[in-house]
Amino acid sequence: MILIECPFCGVRDHAEFRYGGDGSIHYPALDADLEHWHDALYLRENIDGMQLETWHHVFGCRQWLLVERDTVSHEISSVKPANNDIGVILDSALTDAGGGTFSSSVGSSPVGSGDASGSSHVPDNKKE
Amino acid sequence: MARYSAWSVFKNGLTGNRQWARAWRDPEPQQHYDVVIVGGGLHGLATAYYLAKNHRQSRIAVVEKGWLGGGNAGRNTTIVRSNYMLPGNREFYEHSLKLWENLSHDLNYNVMFSQRSHVTLMHDPGEMDVYARRYNIMRLTGSDSELWDLATLKKEIPHLDYSADARFPLYGAAVQRRGGSARHDAVAWGYARAADRLGVDILQNCEVTGFTRQDSRIVSLQTTRGTLEAGKVGFAVAGNTSRLWSMAGMGRLPIESHKLQAFVSEPLKPLINHVVSFAVGGALCYVSQSDKGGMVFGGDLDWYKSYAQRGNLPQVYDVAEAVTSMFPCLSRVKLLRHWAGVMDMSMDGSHFICKTPLSNLYLNAGWNYGGFKASPASGWYFADLIANDRPHSVIENHDLDRFRRGIIIDERGAGPDPKLHG
Numbered sequence: 001m002i003l004i005e006c007p008f009c010g011v012r013d014h015a016e017f018r019y020g021g022d023g024s025i026h027y028p029a030l031d032a033d034l035e036h037w038h039d040a041l042y043l044r045e046n047i048d049g050m051q052l053e054t055w056h057h058v059f060g061c062r063q064w065l066l067v068e069r070d071t072v073s074h075e076i077s078s079v080k081p082a083n084n085d086i087g088v089i090l091d092s093a094l095t096d097a098g099g100g101t102f103s104s105s106v107g108s109s110p111v112g113s114g115d116a117s118g119s120s121h122v123p124d125n126k127k128e
Numbered sequence: 129m130a131r132y133s134a135w136s137v138f139k140n141g142l143t144g145n146r147q148w149a150r151a152w153r154d155p156e157p158q159q160h161y162d163v164v165i166v167g168g169g170l171h172g173l174a175t176a177y178y179l180a181k182n183h184r185q186s187r188i189a190v191v192e193k194g195w196l197g198g199g200n201a202g203r204n205t206t207i208v209r210s211n212y213m214l215p216g217n218r219e220f221y222e223h224s225l226k227l228w229e230n231l232s233h234d235l236n237y238n239v240m241f242s243q244r245s246h247v248t249l250m251h252d253p254g255e256m257d258v259y260a261r262r263y264n265i266m267r268l269t270g271s272d273s274e275l276w277d278l279a280t281l282k283k284e285i286p287h288l289d290y291s292a293d294a295r296f297p298l299y300g301a302a303v304q305r306r307g308g309s310a311r312h313d314a315v316a317w318g319y320a321r322a323a324d325r326l327g328v329d330i331l332q333n334c335e336v337t338g339f340t341r342q343d344s345r346i347v348s349l350q351t352t353r354g355t356l357e358a359g360k361v362g363f364a365v366a367g368n369t370s371r372l373w374s375m376a377g378m379g380r381l382p383i384e385s386h387k388l389q390a391f392v393s394e395p396l397k398p399l400i401n402h403v404v405s406f407a408v409g410g411a412l413c414y415v416s417q418s419d420k421g422g423m424v425f426g427g428d429l430d431w432y433k434s435y436a437q438r439g440n441l442p443q444v445y446d447v448a449e450a451v452t453s454m455f456p457c458l459s460r461v462k463l464l465r466h467w468a469g470v471m472d473m474s475m476d477g478s479h480f481i482c483k484t485p486l487s488n489l490y491l492n493a494g495w496n497y498g499g500f501k502a503s504p505a506s507g508w509y510f511a512d513l514i515a516n517d518r519p520h521s522v523i524e525n526h527d528l529d530r531f532r533r534g535i536i537i538d539e540r541g542a543g544p545d546p547k548l549h550g
Contacts, residue, residue, distance in 0.1 A: 001441055002432075015442040019432040021545065022384075034532075041544045042475045042531040043380035046370035048435045071385070072435045 002069075005079050008061040020054030023066050023082075048072055054082055131236050151317060152324035157331050157353050161189040163514060164349060164358040166336055166372060168192025169201045170312075171492055171499065172364035173319035173330075174507020175514070177235075180326035182508070183515035188328045191351060193335035197316030200366050200499060203437070203469030205390045205414060205426045207403050208501040209246040209307035210271055213262045214537050217478060219522045222271050224505030225306060231504060237318030239310050240419065245402045246307025247276075247285065249454070250300045259302035266304070276301040285402060287457050295453045296408050309403055309416050315503065339376045344487050346376065362490045362514055364506075367435065367470025369493040378485060382475040382531060383494055384546040386429045389439035391447065391466040393458070395421030406454045412550070413450035422464060425451050429471070429547055439468040471496060477549030478537035481510050482519060482527035490514050491528070497550045 002014035022044055028036035045051075048071055055065045064082035069075070081087070130136055130149060140147055163179060165172045168190045179185045208228055210221035232238050250256045256275065263273035281301045282290060288298060320330055331353060338350040348357045363372055367385040396417070403416040415425040427447035430440050444466060452459040474480065474494030479502065484491050492510045495502060509523050519527065525535050531544075542548035 013442075014432070014440075019547065021547075022433075038532050039380075042382045044370075044382065044384050044546075045380050046384050046433075048371055048385070051433070053433065069432075071433050074434065074436060 002074050002076070004055060004057075004065070004067065004076060006057050006060055006063075006065065007079060007081055008063055009057065012057070012060055014055075016057060016059040017055045017065075018058045020056055020064065023052040023054045050077060132238075151321045152330055155329045155331070157189070157334065157351070157356060158187070158329065159355075160187070160357040160359075161329070162187040162359040163189070163362065164356055164360075165190045165362045165364060166349070167199075167364035167366070167368075168194075168196045168320075168330060168332065169199050169364065169366065170197070170315055170319065170503035171366075171495075171506045171510070172362075173316060173323060174503050175362060175364060175492065175510045176328045176330075176507075177319050177323040177326070178507045178511035179515060180323060180328055183511055185511075185515055186327060188323075189331055189356065190323070190328060191331045191334040191336060191349070191356070193333070193352075195332050196320050196330070197313055200469040200471070201312055201316045203388075203390065203467050204312060204500045205416070205424050206309045206312045206500055207246065207307070207405075207414060207416065208241070208310055209304050209403070210501070211246065211248070211262065211266060211273070211302075211304050211307070212539060213265050214478075214539055216522060216525050216537055217539065218265070218269050220505050220509070220526075221502065222266075222269065223508070223522070224502055225271070227504035227508060228310065228501075229306070231310075231315075231318070235318040235322040237314060237321055239314045239318050241308065241310040243306050243308040244416075245284075246304045246405065247281075247402045248302045248405045248407075249281075249288070249298060250302060251296055251408055252299055256300055256302075263302050263304075272304060272306050274303040274305065276303055285400065285404065287399060287455055288404075289454060289456050296406070296411075307403060309418075311419070312500065319507070336372065336375070341377060341486070344485065346486060346489055358488075360488045360490065360514055362492060362510060364492040364510065366472045366493065366495060366499060369472050369491070376486065376489065381493075382480075382528065384433055384473050385435055385470050386432075386473045386547055387434045387436060387439065387468040388426065388429050388471050388497060389443055389447070389466055389468045390424070390426035391444070392418065392425075392464050393423040393461045394464050396423065396461065397421065399423075399457075400455075404454070406450060411446070411450045411453070413447055413454065415451060415455065423451075423458060423461065428550065429473075430468070431547060433547075435470055437468050437470060439466055471499075473546035473549055475531060475544045475546060476536045476538040477540055477542065478526060479506070480526055480528055481506065481513060481523045483513070483517075484528070 005011050027040050050070050055067050066082045068078045176188050176190045210225040212221045266273045277300050334351045334353040339346050340348045346361050348355050400417045405414040413427045418424050430443050472493045479494040512520050
């Protein structure tokens with residue numbers, strides 16, 4: 001079992017997640033020429049080693065994550081939200097609800113509370 | 129080396145089986161070969177055999193980093209079928225099945241090919257309609273197929289869950305009688321021995337560590353057993369294709385490496401006399417019984433990209449659930465072994481047998497879940513490509529450039545996501 005340290009939910013089994021794919025792909029503009037779209041859709045580096053990839057925490061917070069994982073040893077070196085602004089968005093939601101801030105715990109370095117509540121809400125122990 | 133025959137079995141039996149010659153040589157690498165095939169799996173060995181047999185090529189080497197049949201040849205569920213529908217695939221897999229039917233005689237080696245029927249279970253009328261179309265196309269293009277109603281299915285395979293509260297109620301089956309199974313090791317050894325008899329050098333424990341290029345040609349390969357000069361080079365390395373590709377100094381490929389698990393149970397008395405395949409929504413399994421009695425089965429990928437030849441537990445659960453929902457009688461059978469192979473999953477689920485940007489390099493890759501059954505035709509067409517330096521009409525669209533031309537050979541209709549193809 002691969003353990004993924006979700007920045008929102010803590011350490012969870014990979015069975016809670018759905019694998020997205022290669023996270024290094026940059027999709028071109030909609031009106032970009034065919035060659036760019038061909039390359040983005042069909043060509044892969046297929047790295048044997050540390051790779052940037054996307055995972056979706058389907059049975060957790062439902063956030064998309066960017067994970068750096070070794071495709072040979074399966075070791076994970078970093079996990080961060082795929083949407084950089086998600087911390088800010090959650091902060092404002094928490095402020096509206098009279099809570100604290102969230103962004104300090106959501107960054108490039110993962111935090112792991114090990115909280116296993118399975119709730120899609122922000123766990124209480126993440127509030128400062 | 130002597131031919132195998134009833135007489136040779138009898139004669140060697142009389143002398144206590146001490147006089148058998150080794151099945152193939154263990155030669156020292158030569159300095160120069162006309163053709164070097166990288167990868168001593170089923171596809172590489174078959175390619176070398178057909179190069180020597182059909183095209184009278186000489187000075188051929190197969191280089192293998194481990195031992196023969198130690199990669200995906202020994203990490204599959206040995207299913208043979210040709211129930212593909214799309215142009216190109218249809219002719220290719222039917223040709224492969226025909227080669228299977230005569231393979232033991234052709235190789236003078238018993239590959240234990242058993243045409244015990246490939247049965248795809250159906251669960252509703254809509255599914256039956258889809259398969260009627262696919263299986264009628266098979267009949268119209270020279271293959272065999274049948275559709276079974278529930279009564280026939282019950283008679284043929286009585287152990288499935290036909291109860292009123294079955295998790296996946298059955299409706300019928302789509303069947304290819306000529307499909308079946310073969311002994312994977314025997315296929316590797318049979319091709320190796322037959323190729324060796326035609327003069328092919330099989331170099332085991334010979335890992336490629338680098339290439340020397342001159343413009344758009346590969347002039348030599350560095351290996352752990354010395355440098356080999358090569359006139360032509362063929363890659364047949366399945367999940368390791370991207371590794372070799374970048375070692376040869378080239379860019380990206382429409383391939384991702386994923387791992388696929390398979391399983392074998394403790395031996396049982398004869399229970400299932402077919403290859404049974406089940407797929408509903410996200411659940412998939414395929415089951416057959418080996419000659420030793422073990423239930424051999426597999427399911428889907430582990431769902432994340434990997435070069436590790438080891439499986440993960442959630443998929444063991446998923447596949448076991450699928451198998452026991454179809455065959456409740458197997459629920460208390462113990463697993464004996466499970467293993468994982470690294471699959472070269474392509475962007476449309478179909479393979480590549482093609483020329484490459486380098487003028488003397490040829491590629492054989494992209495076999496997804498289905499490399500075992502393909503191996504005879506894969507070797508046949510790859511040898512034809514290497515010998516004649518042009519693709520046969522059957523594989524003319526199985527090249528790396530097809531997506532650019534808008535040709536997607538996607539049997540499943542899953543789109544450009546390699547993990548979704550099977």
